[in-house]
Amino acid sequence: PITLRPLPSKVILVLMSFCFHHAATSCSKSCYCSESETNGKTVRCSNLQLTELPQDLPNDTRRMYLDYNALKKIPMNAFAALPHLVELDLSHNELTQLEPEAFRGLGSLQFLDLSSNKLVNFNAEPFDGLRARANLTNNPWHCDCNMQMALPRVDLEPASLTGIVCHTSEPEEVGVNGLAFLLSDIDLCVLMKRTTDVAMLVVMFGWFTMVISYLVYYVRANQEDARRHLEYLKSLPSSQGKSEESSTISTVV
Numbered sequence: 555p556i557t558l559r560p561l562p563s564k565v566i567l568v569l570m571s572f573c574f575h576h577a578a579t580s581c582s583k584s585c586y587c588s589e590s591e592t593n594g595k596t597v598r599c600s601n602l603q604l605t606e607l608p609q610d611l612p613n614d615t616r617r618m619y620l621d622y623n624a625l626k627k628i629p630m631n632a633f634a635a636l637p638h639l640v641e642l643d644l645s646h647n648e649l650t651q652l653e654p655e656a657f658r659g660l661g662s663l664q665f666l667d668l669s670s671n672k673l674v675n676f677n678a679e680p681f682d683g684l685r686a687r688a689n690l691t692n693n694p695w696h697c698d699c700n701m702q703m704a705l706p707r708v709d710l711e712p713a714s715l716t717g718i719v720c721h722t723s724e725p726e727e728v729g730v731n732g733l734a735f736l737l738s739d740i741d742l743c744v745l746m747k748r749t750t751d752v753a754m755l756v757v758m759f760g761w762f763t764m765v766i767s768y769l770v771y772y773v774r775a776n777q778e779d780a781r782r783h784l785e786y787l788k789s790l791p792s793s794q795g796k797s798e799e800s801s802t803i804s805t806v807v
């Protein structure tokens with residue numbers, strides 16, 4: 555009779571490590587992956603109508619293309635499992651905002667493409683520790699004092715920031731819309747301060763007018779009162795005389 559001998563434990567270990575190794579480096583189901591000596595592992599998930607990031611990405615990915623999808627947001631630590639990422643393309647998506655720690659752990663990143671999204675407010679937090687060159691063009695950026703103060707705080711390659719072209723601005727009428735903010739030489743914080751100063755002046759003038767009109771009203775009303783009082787006083791002596799007369803008459807009687 556044939557007896558099945560149990561596999562030696564060494565063989566099992568080798569098989570298991572092979573399986574795990576394969577699982578760890580296998581590619582995402584929906585994406586197209588390739589590997590080359592010079593570029594390392596490249597994952598292409600372009601144009602797949604993705605609304606969420608693919609989950610099963612190999613941790614040694616160096617280039618990742620997620621352009622032309624329908625991503626609306628990048629969750630916190632979304633790429634923390636991909637520490638070797640050098641290039642990340644998120645262009646042509648629906649991103650409206652970036653979570654504060656969206657790109658956490660991407661210390662090796664050299665190129666980040668966020669162009670052609672719907673980004674409005676620029677904050678420094680998502681770019682903390684990111685020394686990459688970023689493409690920020692083709693977004694409806696809102697330029698205001700907050701954005702201006704955030705710009706010097708990012709580590710991105712400075713040329714990246716010239717891609718911020720203002721779509722709207724606050725204050726609205728400074729003529730920065732349609733211009734690359736960094737090249738425009740406009741100080742939005744000073745202008746903001748000026749408009750708040752003007753607002754303060756208007757409010758103070760309003761209060762002043764109210765106080766003055768109240769005083770005028772008060773004085774007028776009192777004048778009226780005083781006049782009536784005076785007339786009353788004028789009419790007093792005669793009536794008092796009459797009553798005195800009548801009292802003397804009564805005492806005489």
Ligand SMILES: *[C@@H]1O[C@H](CO)[C@@H](O)[C@H](O)[C@H]1NC(C)=O
Pocket residue numbers: 578613614638
């Ligand atoms: C990827 O993950 C596997 C298993 O978790 C680990 O052994 C390997 O060192 C990781 N590779 C990289 C490049 O971080």
Ligand SMILES: *[C@@H]1O[C@H](CO)[C@@H](O)[C@H](O)[C@H]1NC(C)=O
Pocket residue numbers: 645669670689690691692
């Ligand atoms: C940035 O993105 C835009 C639009 O996607 C593209 O036309 C432009 O060439 C890119 N710029 C750089 C420096 O890669």
